[in-house]
Amino acid sequence: MIPTRYRRLSGPLLLLAALAAISGCGDSPQGGSDALSGTIQIDGSSTAFPVSQAVAEEFRKEQPHVQVNVGVSGTGGGFKRFTVGETDISNASRPIKDSEREAAAANGIEFIEMRIGTDGLSVMVNNANDFVDCLTVQELNAVWKPGSTIDNWQDVRAGFPDQRLRLYGPDTDSGTFDYFTEEINGEAQVSRADYTASADDNVLVQGIAGDRGALGYFGYAYYQENQESLKVVAVDGGDGCVTPEPSTIEDGSYKPLSRPLFIYVNSSSLEKPEVKAFVTFYMDHGYQLTEEEGYVPVERSIYEANKAAAGL
Amino acid sequence: MAKAEVTALLNPRLAVRKRIGSVAYVIFMLAILIGLAGLAALLLRVLWQGVPWLSLHFLTDYPSRFPEQAGMKSAIFGTIWIMALTGLFTVPVGVGAAVYLEEYAPKNWFTRIIEVNISNLAGVPSIVYGLLGLAVFVQILALGRTVLAGAMTMSLLVMPIVIIASREAIRAVPSTYREASYGLGATKFQTVKDVVLPHALPGIMTGTILAMSRAIGEAAPMIAISALVFLTFIPTDPLDEFSVMPIQIYNWVSQPRPEFRGIAAAGIIVLLVVLLSMNAVAIYIRNRTQKRSEE
Numbered sequence: 001m002i003p004t005r006y007r008r009l010s011g012p013l014l015l016l017a018a019l020a021a022i023s024g025c026g027d028s029p030q031g032g033s034d035a036l037s038g039t040i041q042i043d044g045s046s047t048a049f050p051v052s053q054a055v056a057e058e059f060r061k062e063q064p065h066v067q068v069n070v071g072v073s074g075t076g077g078g079f080k081r082f083t084v085g086e087t088d089i090s091n092a093s094r095p096i097k098d099s100e101r102e103a104a105a106a107n108g109i110e111f112i113e114m115r116i117g118t119d120g121l122s123v124m125v126n127n128a129n130d131f132v133d134c135l136t137v138q139e140l141n142a143v144w145k146p147g148s149t150i151d152n153w154q155d156v157r158a159g160f161p162d163q164r165l166r167l168y169g170p171d172t173d174s175g176t177f178d179y180f181t182e183e184i185n186g187e188a189q190v191s192r193a194d195y196t197a198s199a200d201d202n203v204l205v206q207g208i209a210g211d212r213g214a215l216g217y218f219g220y221a222y223y224q225e226n227q228e229s230l231k232v233v234a235v236d237g238g239d240g241c242v243t244p245e246p247s248t249i250e251d252g253s254y255k256p257l258s259r260p261l262f263i264y265v266n267s268s269s270l271e272k273p274e275v276k277a278f279v280t281f282y283m284d285h286g287y288q289l290t291e292e293e294g295y296v297p298v299e300r301s302i303y304e305a306n307k308a309a310a311g312l
Numbered sequence: 313m314a315k316a317e318v319t320a321l322l323n324p325r326l327a328v329r330k331r332i333g334s335v336a337y338v339i340f341m342l343a344i345l346i347g348l349a350g351l352a353a354l355l356l357r358v359l360w361q362g363v364p365w366l367s368l369h370f371l372t373d374y375p376s377r378f379p380e381q382a383g384m385k386s387a388i389f390g391t392i393w394i395m396a397l398t399g400l401f402t403v404p405v406g407v408g409a410a411v412y413l414e415e416y417a418p419k420n421w422f423t424r425i426i427e428v429n430i431s432n433l434a435g436v437p438s439i440v441y442g443l444l445g446l447a448v449f450v451q452i453l454a455l456g457r458t459v460l461a462g463a464m465t466m467s468l469l470v471m472p473i474v475i476i477a478s479r480e481a482i483r484a485v486p487s488t489y490r491e492a493s494y495g496l497g498a499t500k501f502q503t504v505k506d507v508v509l510p511h512a513l514p515g516i517m518t519g520t521i522l523a524m525s526r527a528i529g530e531a532a533p534m535i536a537i538s539a540l541v542f543l544t545f546i547p548t549d550p551l552d553e554f555s556v557m558p559i560q561i562y563n564w565v566s567q568p569r570p571e572f573r574g575i576a577a578a579g580i581i582v583l584l585v586v587l588l589s590m591n592a593v594a595i596y597i598r599n600r601t602q603k604r605s606e607e
Contacts, residue, residue: 053375053377053542057376067545070543071539071542072563199566225569293377
């Protein structure tokens with residue numbers, strides 16, 4: 001008699017259990033003759049994520065029973081997982097570091113590096129800024145180096161007006177931050193710290209778009225999507241001012257802020273047919289999908305070379 | 313003499329006190345209005361941005377790089393899995409701990425330390441639980457980045473809320489009930505099971521609702537466990553990988569294409585609907601059990 005007090009709870013609990021059970025149905029693999037199955041784990045750079053996501057999405061149309069999971073732990077976070085064998089493929093917006101190479105070797109992980117494209121880190125100012133068209137690497141360094149106290153545009157270059165300078169950039173976990181600081185300040189991760197930092201590039205876009213004195217940097221794809229609300233600054237790396245554009249990024253004349261995008265593939269994962277098929281698909285469609293996602297693809301021959309290196 | 317003059321004579325400061333009273337009323341009114349205005353602004357903005365993107369396929373499709381094809385099926389099911397398992401882990405353990413502390417534990421310095429610590433745990437930032445879960449469940453217990461590890465982490469996060477609320481509810485059961493039960497010859501366990509818990513159930517349910525509402529919106533600890541944002545399968549058992557709605561929304565907000573801000577807003581609307589319906593079910597159960605316990 002007394003337990004009826006609790007019986008009322010059983011209905012909703014059953015409902016919950018039923019929901020959990022339903023989630024198990026629906027996508028049960030059927031497996032055709034040449035259908036592959038299995039799971040491919042990808043993690044790493046949020047910059048390279050859109051490309052790998054695009055490839056995974058297209059690949060799913062060919063091989064619907066292969067589960068491709070793509071995460072965004074950042075280039076460094078991705079390598080941490082990759083070098084202990086947790087993931088099959090790691091997205092990266094910089095080459096693998098020696099320390100990460102050693103970690104992989106210590107865990108017996110062999111891998112193949114595949115270049116998939118190039119990103120041009122874009123230096124941006126507010127649309128209302130009519131005096132900056134180009135900055136030299138030295139000027140960028142003077143502004144961004146650790147300990148820099150420049151907080152007015154007139155201190156950046158003689159002739160610039162008296163306008164307060166405020167800085168925007170990615171946070172320290174970002175591969176973009178690593179690359180920019182390495183190229184501009186000479187050492188990765190070394191930067192002045194009194195700037196508005198965000199892991200979310202859209203926050204930087206909003207900040208720069210709303211601040212007349214703003215100066216900031218982020219990946220090319222974000223500039224492409226926000227061309228109307230921001231002004232891009234050409235960068236002079238010693239050979240004159242160059243604006244980031246697909247052509248200048250591809251031929252390397254936009255320097256030093258062009259950076260390579262990679263995927264790293266675990267060699268033993270490549271023995272699995274689904275990973276083999278996925279990487280082949282990646283290299284066959286990498287050119288088009290990299291371009292669609294706002295980055296600059298490498299030459300078609302490089303995708304072929306990647307395939308050859310992996311024995312595909 | 314007119315009535316007002318009489319009052320003024322009898323109580324010279326009445327007018328001043330009344331004026332202070334009405335000023336206080338306005339201040340309190342403003343306090344609630346500011347809160348409501350903030351909420352309304354948030355909701356309107358989300359609705360404005362997100363409603364155009366809402367459709368059935370948004371619920372039944374997997375994530376996509378094309379805004380018009382993007383859906384949150386994997387995240388919705390991931391959230392349902394995490395919530396169901398979190399509830400399963402949290403409620404028995406949380407209520408059990410509360411029963412022990414209220415009904416069994418001796419009142420000494422040791423239990424007081426436990427109590428203070430539980431209250432403090434409720435205020436620990438959620439990312440700390442995420443890192444703890446990553447270290448203990450994912451790595452040491454080798455559960456991997458699975459639904460099970462996620463739900464266990466989430467359970468740790470919301471456990472203090474359930475314990476605190478359950479203790480309040482148990483404490484609110486009049487001690488005369490217990491004494492009557494003992495008087496009839498019931499054992500301690502029978503008293504707890506048949507007298508204390510049924511009467512405390514509404515309060516326990518309230519605490520559970522609060523705890524689950526917090527859990528469903530947490531992104532930080534889940535990102536520590538699983539940063540998956542492109543997942544085209546739904547978990548079929550607790551050892552599958554998963555994504556949850558807040559992770560998905562967080563990722564959409566940071567996409568370069570501006571359309572994804574609308575998709576993110578649509579995701580927030582879905583999250584709110586799931587949250588509200590979860591709460592509605594729980595409140596309905598609570599009200600029914602409440603009626604019974606008053607009989």
